[in-house]
Amino acid sequence: MTHQTHSFHMVNPSPWPLTGATAAFTMTSGLVMWFHHHKILLLQMSLILVLLTMYQWWRDVVREGTYQGHHTQTVQKGLRYGMILFITSEIFFFLGFFWAFYHSSLAPTPELGGQWPPNGIFPLNPMEVPLLNTAVLLASGITVTWAHHAIMTGKHKEATQALTLTIILGLYFTILQAMEYYEAPFTIADSVYGTTFFVATGFHGLHVIIGSSFLLTCLIRQILFHFTTSHHFGFEAAAWYWHFVDVVWLFLYISIYWWGS
Numbered sequence: 001m002t003h004q005t006h007s008f009h010m011v012n013p014s015p016w017p018l019t020g021a022t023a024a025f026t027m028t029s030g031l032v033m034w035f036h037h038h039k040i041l042l043l044q045m046s047l048i049l050v051l052l053t054m055y056q057w058w059r060d061v062v063r064e065g066t067y068q069g070h071h072t073q074t075v076q077k078g079l080r081y082g083m084i085l086f087i088t089s090e091i092f093f094f095l096g097f098f099w100a101f102y103h104s105s106l107a108p109t110p111e112l113g114g115q116w117p118p119n120g121i122f123p124l125n126p127m128e129v130p131l132l133n134t135a136v137l138l139a140s141g142i143t144v145t146w147a148h149h150a151i152m153t154g155k156h157k158e159a160t161q162a163l164t165l166t167i168i169l170g171l172y173f174t175i176l177q178a179m180e181y182y183e184a185p186f187t188i189a190d191s192v193y194g195t196t197f198f199v200a201t202g203f204h205g206l207h208v209i210i211g212s213s214f215l216l217t218c219l220i221r222q223i224l225f226h227f228t229t230s231h232h233f234g235f236e237a238a239a240w241y242w243h244f245v246d247v248v249w250l251f252l253y254i255s256i257y258w259w260g261s
Contacts, residue, residue, distance in 0.1 A: 007074040009064065016057035023049035058217070065234070066226045076233050083237045087244050090207075094248050097200040098255060104192045105260055112191060116260065121193050122185045123261035129180045130257040133173055134249065137208075140169035141246045144215070144239050151222070154229050163219045166242070170212035177205050197256055204248055211245050214238040 004010070023046050030043030065071035071079070105116040113119035124130060147162035181198075188198040218235045221227060227235055 007072040009070040009072070009075045014057070014060065016053050016060070019049060020053045020057065023053055062221065062226065062234070065231075066221075071231070071233070079233055079237070083240060087240060090244060094200070094203070094251075097196065097203065098251065100192075101196040101200060101256060101260065104196060112193075117193050118191045121190060123193075124180065124184060124257065126253070126257040126261055129176055130253055133176050133180075134253050136169050136173045136176070137246050137249050140166050140173070141243060143169065144242050148235065148239050151227050151232050151235060152229055156222070156225070159227075160219065160222055163215060163222055167212055167215050167219060170208055170215065170242075173208055174205060174212070177201070177208075193260075197260075200252060200256060204245070204252055207245050207248070211238070211242045214241060 026042060026046035027050060030040075030046045033039045034043050104112070108114050108116045108118065117123050143162050143166040147159050147166060150156075150159035150162055186194045186197075188194050215238050218227075218238045221234060
């Protein structure tokens with residue numbers, strides 16, 4: 001097309017979907033090799049391929065949206081719908097973990113001693129590290145909102161500071177959770193309590209790491225002046241994701257740490 005008469009973005013042919021699919025397949029095969037044969041080479045190679053694909057694909061998207069002007073209002077609306085649907089799928093993803101937790105805890109089986117937490121399980125004190133982690137994530141929700149308002153009002157320095165603070169709080173949360181896991185008096189193999197606790201909080205911790213990476217990318221773009229007051233959906237998507245992570249943690253804290261203990 002030499003003359004585009006519509007507002008949609010007709011994406012150019014790209015090698016990254018092919019390399020991404022190849023990386024995903026080899027990563028699965030690499031995990032099987034690691035689990036069963038204790039050989040890690042294929043997994044390492046696939047991880048490198050995944051990271052290279054992610055970097056180059058997202059670099060192209062940034063170029064298309066920031067420098068080439070392909071992200072029109074119509075395209076941005078589509079991206080918004082896509083992010084909303086993605087977060088909706090994540091809600092149902094975590095809903096399965098909450099379902100498993102409440103299914104087991106509201107009607108404990110005789111094998112669990114007919115009580116919750118099960119016999120022999122000593123749960124973590126919800127008033128210690130979990131409460132601190134709650135305060136840290138809530139504070140990060142405030143700082144990311146501050147960053148959003150700063151971007152919308154054209155305050156570059158404020159937005160950079162607020163984003164930096166948000167990332168620091170996210171990393172602090174991750175460190176605290178790692179310490180909590182290390183010192184936990186039970187493991188993922190300790191009945192359904194240990195399984196639901198570590199799977200639910202572990203996947204949330206993974207989402208915090210992903211969200212921190214998302215925000216770090218936004219910080220780099222903010223420093224490079226990629227965002228304007230009216231064109232910054234890359235940051236908005238990260239902020240939406242971060243608020244979702246905050247809300248999921250509140251439900252985890254109330255359900256598993258406080259009520260479940």
